[in-house]
Amino acid sequence: MPASFGSSPDGMPGRQTIWSIIAAILLATHGAVMTWCFVQWFIGTVRLRNISNRATSADASIVDLWNEVSGSPKRSVRLLVSNEIRTPMLFGFWQPVILLPLSIATGNSSSLRFCLAHEWSHVRCHDLVKWQLISLCQLVLWYQPLFWILRRELRLCQDLVADDHATGAAECQLPRIEYSELLLSIAKGASASPIAGGMAFYDGSSQLTRRIKMLLSDGQPL
Numbered sequence: 001m002p003a004s005f006g007s008s009p010d011g012m013p014g015r016q017t018i019w020s021i022i023a024a025i026l027l028a029t030h031g032a033v034m035t036w037c038f039v040q041w042f043i044g045t046v047r048l049r050n051i052s053n054r055a056t057s058a059d060a061s062i063v064d065l066w067n068e069v070s071g072s073p074k075r076s077v078r079l080l081v082s083n084e085i086r087t088p089m090l091f092g093f094w095q096p097v098i099l100l101p102l103s104i105a106t107g108n109s110s111s112l113r114f115c116l117a118h119e120w121s122h123v124r125c126h127d128l129v130k131w132q133l134i135s136l137c138q139l140v141l142w143y144q145p146l147f148w149i150l151r152r153e154l155r156l157c158q159d160l161v162a163d164d165h166a167t168g169a170a171e172c173q174l175p176r177i178e179y180s181e182l183l184l185s186i187a188k189g190a191s192a193s194p195i196a197g198g199m200a201f202y203d204g205s206s207q208l209t210r211r212i213k214m215l216l217s218d219g220q221p222l
Contacts, residue, residue, distance in 0.1 A: 033143075034142075037139055037142065044195045044198065045196070047195050048099075055084075056080065057079070062079055062100070062105060062116075066079055066120075076096075077095070077097070077098060078092070080098070080100065081105040082099050082101065086189040088118070088119060090122050091128070091197055091199070111182050114182055115201060117166035118166040121166065122199060125161065127158045130158075131155070152207075155207070159211060160214050164215075176215045177216070180212045187202055
């Protein structure tokens, strides 16, 4: 009796059947990861929208400081204050939204200026758009270790540039020391994981050392 299609004469699965099974497993895995990435992004976006809906508009003093830092009073950026977050955040594809923690909005004016200048650097360089494009690439390149390394380095470089902009180009180290202390204080309070769909002032401890080292290193301008 002739062997059936896709099987060997001894009844074992043929090479074509094995490759079909492998292809089905790979497609199922890819689909599952893509679904997980999309769900994570969707949940993060909904969380950010809900937080922003419960947040209050920044008062006039914060708006004036933002206009001074950005030099662009006509720039369409929403400034909100929330007691539900511990680190400043930027999100919004069409209209940037900056969420400020209540502790920073009502605290030291120097810390507030640092945070606003940091977020303005992200807005000015369109970092959020680039980060969203990287998230789209993640749907396809999730299995590539090199992609995750480059993704981490891109995010770090965005923050290094923003840190440098926030502390200014002056040779005096005092602003950079104060900024480093601000980073440490935010890191102590930001215990929750970053929310997908936005960019946080502080993302994780793996980047903290490199950011502070770059701030305090002499002779290493960006």
